[in-house]
Amino acid sequence: MERIVIVGAGQAGVQCAISLRDEGFAGQIVVVGEEPGWPYQRPPLSKAYLLGKMDDEGILLRAPSLYADLRIDLRAGVRAQAIERSSQRLQLSDGDALAYDHLVLATGARQRPLPAPGAELDGVASLRTLADAKALMARMGHVRRAVVAGAGFIGLEFAAVARAQGIEVTVVELAERALARALSLPMSYFFEERHRAWGSHFHFHRSVLDVRGVGAVEAVELDDGEVVPADLLVVGIGVLPNIELAEAAGLATGNGIVVDERLTSSDPAISALGDVALHPNRFSVTGPVRLEAVQNAVDQARALAASLTGKPKLYDAVPWFWSDQGDLKLQMAGLAAGHDSAVLRGDPASGAFSVFCFKGERLLACESVNRPADHMAARRMLQAGLPITPEQAADEQVSLKTFLTARA
Template sequence: MADRTFVIVGAGLAGATAAETLRTEGFTGRVVLLGSEPERPYERPPLSKGLLLGTTERDDVHVHDASWYPEHDVELRTGCTVTAIDRTTRRVRLAGDEELGYDKLLLATGAVPRGLPVPGTELDGVLRLRTLADSARIAATVAEGTRLVVIGAGWIGLEVAAAARARGAAVTVVETAALPLQRVLGDRLAAVFAELHRRHGVVFHFGARTRELRGTGRVSQVVLDDGTVLDADVVLIAVGAAPETGLAERAGLRVGNGILVDRRLRTDDPDIFAAGDVASVAHPLLGARVRVEHWSNARDSGPAAARAMLGQDVSYDRIPYFFTDQYDLGMEYAGWIPPGTSTELVIRGDLDRHEFVAFWTIGDRVAAGMNVNVWDVNDAIQDLVRAGLAGATVDRAALADPAVPLPAG
């Protein structure tokens, strides 16, 4: 293996953990990790949480110390953009026309924030959140008395709203749906998050679309479709993210809401793999293609792809998992519900006190679960989800009773 070169495009968490796994699994060849950002690999959850709250130091977000890369003979090249892949010659082309050969290639190119197709998004003070630099810009502009308008009430939008309120900003959230997180959580639990934010002073405009952003050089107003005008010093556009598939598309790889990979995280080219936010995985347990944009998927799929690149028999079957922290509410979610599937909601605990576990069941099988301010139960939730996928049923009345121990998966 010493004469082989493995190239990783994308120096985020998935790419960095893949490089680490190649070395821990004994790969002695050349490892090249290419990142378009000027930063060495870092984790993204602190961008909308600890960094904005001031509870996390900037240097603490990196996956490895700067010395780790030379010490483990990993060639980390930051500020380096890959422009093309030549699958015939197995070479990648970098900006500036430098070329680099590979034996195996991992694409961990992540996702990019979706734009908002309205006038005014080019104004100063209109921000997005994806990178460490983005987080620093938000932290520098959101302070006591700042009027922040967040467009989009998804996870990122709500986490930034919570952090901004902690910093003393006046926060307004504009959302096209009737509730925050409605598509993910359903009405009953979405209402919990709406109440949480209202209790902390956030103003919502639901069922509202943005018509335009106004300002002279810098944003000063957000105009909604119904004519409502919201004064703003800063606007955060948080309307989701799209997988960064351009490089794969230009190379002729199969894509569709991500780079299409099999259970081994291998594309239709046997020498090219994909991991992290960009990978649409043929999930062996869920029986569907799943693309997950959360920290745990990057952490877990990078190492899995590295092992597959080494020829190991990998089957990436992790249950989708994510977490959030907003004000005094901490939450973990595990599971997956097929789009359009009807579910029953089982609540175990106290919704009003924000101390509960929610289960989504399909028939009498657990498909997903969410623990809110109840800890050390997510492993049990994941066991129940796996058991449900295997056909095991539960007694929903017992599941709702906190006095009854959670059944083993």
């Protein structure tokens, strides 16, 4: 194999390029990325960077010199326009066409637009890119009242930062609770209660009907008729996977680009990974998944690089995720979707506890807040398939460490 072309210079695409060199790939690597500038990390955009605790250098994924050192041909600010599968060529927005021996699609996802009139007004913001974060930060100094559409991770991370800056925050959420797609009931209620204590207001079962203002946002009308004055509306209602390039090339797609356990798409010369990959996952009891997490992007990139250099590897890592909100550090191991019971380990009132989620007797996931040892133990249990009962998980007298050692 002489040339591997990677589309998308995000966490997954850049890691794939680096891991290919780690695995000894000596051919050409071209990374085509639509966003300008050096590749950066997204998680700090709603945390340390937004708080002004990280600068433009600290947020970079890797030192700029690394790309030349590893002979990674990074084409920033260039969009991949079309894949010609019959001739194995990729058409670029700068007029170039790249032949590839293998193509990796790491095109990620984009913010789901708010389906409401007035969404184009000044002061309606998203938080997906560095450009989004810079625009938001420039505005936040003058903002008094913000509405957040969506009580997901991005919306709540923003809410925590905004409250820390003294901005009034109202969160509007279609579901009946916060972080409903991601978290068990007890953990979801715990986060809601903490955000309320920090001063955020919540409207559940509600959506944004209309964004009002002349030129810029002045108020947000909810679907029950309530009008909330605001000079900023942050939209965090989920993402759409960037599948269009793959779809136009006739690859199998759904809620993502469909790949197998080796991350190969319906064309053996094309793989997909990261936020855009709809993949089979042995930790999922609800079928193929598309995960939006750094861990998934990095581990899939490593697995794919090994496979592409002749060491076939199935993607088999335990999914894990984190979120920082105020003084709370949430860590999740495994995939909770489909669980039918949840037990607490520790006391939520102490601000440090875990929720273990089970389907029958099978441990599916562990959500921990300010309890990193539980998180690490759960990751090892899930990876090794070690059995633990709901009673044992709930019993603080049962040391998870001893439990692991005894069964290792």
